């Protein structure tokens with residue numbers, strides 16, 4: 001315990017004495033996460049909405065999604081290398097692919113989970129398909145969709161560390177070279193920054209969700 | 225006005241839910257579909273607002289084949305209380321009720337007034353307006369469901385077992401309230417239930433369903449007096465006579481006020497307390513014209529006089545005694561036998 | 565495109581087959597290593613998480629704190645945690661297993677907690693009425709009903725464990741991650757792809773097995789579900 005605290009303090013000292021390097025690593029890390037996650041959300045949510053409408057598309061997308069989610073993050077990044085080469089861009093693409101699935105499957109599952117009777121009532125009241133989607137299904141699915149986005153974002157921050165293996169840069173640089181050089185303060189400095197980033201993003205997204213939903217629907221934690 | 229003409233509905237999985245049914249709902253009246261669960265009542269209802277389309281036959285709404293109507297517009301003009309209520313959990317009670325008025329583009333002020341009016345009409349407290357459905361009891365949810373269906377003044381109202389999931393006391397209260405509301409609105413109502421007593425109580429006309437077909441379509445009294453088949457008879461139950469008494473007003477059996485009972489009722493108080501008023505009903509001896517014969521019989525059995533006055537506006541218009549009830553009943557069974 | 569010989573895809577595939585054949589021994593060895601790390605982790609992590617999940621049903625505040633901590637643990641980058649544990653646990657499997665245990669807590673604790681607290685009041689109430697002690701209610705009513713949900717959490721955890729264990733090769737824990745890292749170093753696409761497929765198959769196999777168990781438990785609870793082929797086979801064999 002004392003050792004851990006010592007390492008932590010040494011880590012913070014390392015961070016502040018290398019602050020400008022830290023900032024550039026953090027900036028690169030943020031770019032990796034924001035671009036890949038943003039693109040994933042922009043594509044996965046509409047795709048999930050479309051898929052949820054077509055019974056025939058839904059099943060296959062969900063099963064492929066569930067299988068694809070078992071591919072380890074390291075493998076996704078590693079595969080980007082032979083396909084796209086080394087560097088920042090291949091890393092963004094790999095992170096994007098990896099972030100896509102939780103959002104996609106949760107969007108479909110969220111829309112699916114809306115009570116059949118609620119939809120029947122909306123239909124019976126003369127809502128068009130678009131009105132139903134906009135006013136009933138999406139708002140009710142929001143907690144599940146957001147659960148997907150939050151999970152995906154937290155995982156993305158962690159996975160982005162591995163991007164350094166294929167030359168993507170980011171905070172992984174400190175952690176990996178720190179391990180190689182047995183420089184524990186450097187590892188600690190890189191780790192703490194990422195953990196704080198993940199927690200901040202998660203809380204931020206929770207706040208956005210609270211804003212968006214602003215209703216009596218209880219936040220349901222996704223189970224399984 | 226809704227008319228079913230030889231309508232058959234077979235679902236894509238091959239289930240024939242209803243087969244060749246015909247009946248109609250007169251404008252401004254209530255027709256009840258009654259039958260055991262799974263006999264096709266909900267399906268029949270969904271055919272009206274085109275949540276389903278018939279495989280065969282035609283459903284006319286105000287004389288037009290409803291497949292020629294725009295389905296969205298048709299549904300917005302048709303109130304629909306679905307069996308499971310289906311309130312929108314993410315919207316407040318007020319927002320739930322405002323759904324269709326908003327869809328059809330009423331201005332905010334009008335919507336606001338209408339929502340307040342309906343909340344009052346359904347006997348809900350105004351505080352509920354900003355609450356979410358999950359905070360309500362079963363009975364309150366049902367009321368919101370009905371209010372939501374009535375919101376845009378629909379010409380046709382479809383109610384699928386609206387009081388089905390309620391305890392008997394709440395159900396009876398809502399039934400009575402709805403009968404009141406029904407008198408105040410000029411809506412064509414199609415009402416579904418599996419409870420024959422509810423059907424007899426709520427319906428101007430009743431269509432009795434057996435698996436997928438209408439076996440009798442008549443007024444409640446006609447159904448009680450002349451059940452067309454053993455199925456209908458069984459469905460009505462053992463206490464058919466009681467049910468008849470229940471839906472016959474005393475005015476139909478009473479004798480003249482100046483006959484042999486004149487002395488008995490002379491000087492009795494003329495404050496009619498009807499059972500429907502919610503009072504215990506036994507304090508006053510006088511009956512109101514819309515009291516049921518069953519009510520009269522009940523009070524006769526409990527009172528120490530052989531006859532009860534029927535009072536309208538403080539004036540005795542007739543008397544009911546044991547023999548009147550028996551006589552009218554006898555006549556009716558005679559007529560039945562004669563007709564058979 | 566047009567000029568490419570018809571045998572190209574075949575050649576392409578054959579390089580993979582050749583790789584698998586030539587390295588079958590090493591592949592199997594690494595696969596076993598990987599599976600062992602996973603199994604060791606699960607053997608410690610599952611009882612620990614279930615115990616914690618059960619314990620926090622008695623105290624709402626404890627539940628909030630424990631779930632929050634387990635959530636925080638997941639935000640620490642795995643690679644960094646491996647590295648930070650090396651001074652304490654040495655290189656190799658121990659720091660990796662320790663990290664994986666930490667990582668797998670959230671899904672299992674959360675599902676245990678949600679599963680147990682989600683049991684219909686009326687059912688536990690009935691158990692009380694029948695004179696069951698709190699312990700008996702937990703063992704005979706709540707846990708059997710919650711078990712499929714707990715298992716769903718374990719499935720999540722196992723997929724995470726198999727995936728993160730691959731990174732553990734970086735600090736010498738072995739397993740299929742070794743092939744991925746050496747593949748990246750040497751630019752060996754075939755090695756990367758084969759290793760990826762084998763790791764994924766391992767995760768899928770574990771997931772599928774647990775999903776089958778989950779379905780069997782659901783069937784035993786009388787749920788009506790769409791049965792997997794494996795579920796149908798086992799269910800019939802048991803009947």
Ligand SMILES: Nc1ncnc2c1ncn2[C@@H]1O[C@H](COP(=O)(O)OP(=O)(O)O)[C@@H](O)[C@H]1O
Pocket residue numbers: 235236237239240241260261262263264265266267268
């Ligand atoms: N969407 C559907 N697809 C297939 N069969 C259906 C569907 N809806 C209802 N049914 C079947 O049609 C029959 C009548 O159902 P329903 O109209 O709901 O009866 P009720 O409302 O009288 O209980 C039942 O056998 C039911 O299973």
Ligand SMILES: [Mg+2]
Pocket residue numbers: 262265266267307384
């Ligand atoms: Mg029904």
